[in-house]
Amino acid sequence: MSKQKPQRTEAEARDKRHTLGTWCRQRDFDPTEIVDTEEFRFVTAEGDSILDFSSQLVCTSLGYDAQRVKDAVSESIQEIPYTQPGNSTRYRGELAEKLAEITPGTLNRTFFSTSGTEANEAAFKIARSYTGKEKIMSRYRSYHGATAASLSASGDPRRTAVSSSVQPDVPGMVKAPDPYAYGSSLDPDESLEYIDEQLMLEGGTVAAVLVEPLVGSNGVLTPPDDYLPRLAEIVHDHDALLICDEVMTGFGRTGEWFASDLYDVEPDIITMAKGLTGSYQPLAGTIVKEEIAEHFDDTLLNHGHTFSGHPVACAAGSAAIETYREEGLVENAGEIGAYLRSELEGLVERHPSAGERRGIGLHQGIELTRDPDKRVPFEERIDKVSGRTTVVDEVGARAYDNGVYFYTSMNTVVITPPLGVGEAEVDEAVSALDDALEHSDGKMLG
Ligand SMILES: Cc1ncc(COP(=O)(O)O)c(C=O)c1O
Known part of the structure; x- marks a missing residue:
């Protein structure tokens, strides 16, 4: 997400010398030093104040000024900096x-x-032990970790x-198709x-079907309203x-606490x-x-981890939920999401390269296309890892130069601001x- 920098700061240079960066060839690892944050913005060492319309990795849903969470972290760390998971804490x-x-x-x-x-x-x-079955079915356009x-x-x-003899897939995984009406020959019902x-x-060997109710980094895919309820029925019939992997969609992003609530579905397990x-502490739950x-x-x-139920992280989680509740953030995501949606529809009308807007609440995306009639993508999915600069990345870079950060992935601009x-x-x-x-418009066919 970096601008062209005249030169690296001392921190950036040291970081680059001694850190292995995520998901990139290390030649391309060029981290930007962040020196401050304010409400919905982060400030770079160059002095740029950038409006964060991605919530970093779709995670800083509370913005950067959730004082209740900051206080909970400071207080709990003074009281119980750590205790092992066999002990109990109020947090x-x-x-x-x-x-x-x-x-x-x-x-x-x-x-x-x-x-x-x-x-x-x-x-x-958990699913394997409970069902006594071995396989996990998931979909192609998905990311689970x-x-x-x-x-x-x-x-x-x-x-x-990475799938190769060096790092093969683990056994017992089955892949299924996605509800992706814009870019797939199978319609969601099929x-x-x-x-x-x-x-x-599969003959009764599947323990669980794992889905993101609304797919995130693989293109912000929104299924038809009856998709998740019907999927739940099918899965239970077998x-x-x-x-439901609600790592991205949980905690109000879609205008409901969980995206499963949008469809009145009760999953057996939510992650x-x-x-x-709000990403003030690293914490996850199943x-x-x-x-x-x-x-x-x-x-x-x-199963277990040294840091399972870490008291400081749990204190942050409790304070985060209180913040979502007291500031009405879940409701705001629904209301302001409707406004964002209509503004994005306006962009799709104005820009021929803006193929389709998808999403619910503050989980929105625009898929770019070279040719709106034939829905030709600018790049192949594999270009996410090929190291090539993609058109969607260039669109993201120009928006960043304009002072706003959007996450971009496989032809889609992901628009997921703090709630x-x-x-x-x-x-x-x-x-x-x-x-x-305008940049992607200029790169279209003909
Ligand atoms: C839907 C979904 N599941 C799982 C993960 C993995 O989460 P983490 O990076 O915290 O391991 C992500 C990360 O982006 C995600 O979007």
């Missing part, structure tokens, strides 16, 4: 109780970890980039029938569990991270229905994107 119990309140239905008990990928790994073990099983469950090009058929053909603490939790009353839960933004911030961001889309 963990309080947070777990709040999660049981805000998640759908009878989801009740949470296993805590520190990242979204770990939340999914825990879900796989970087560790072995979660990456194997992902369809993201980051998986295929994709559901396909999943039904696959579950039958005696499998439904795991969460990112917005759980919440399960009470009947699944009870399976482990007499069966070993063969407290108002119309003024939306107007500023849309104007920056309006200008940046």
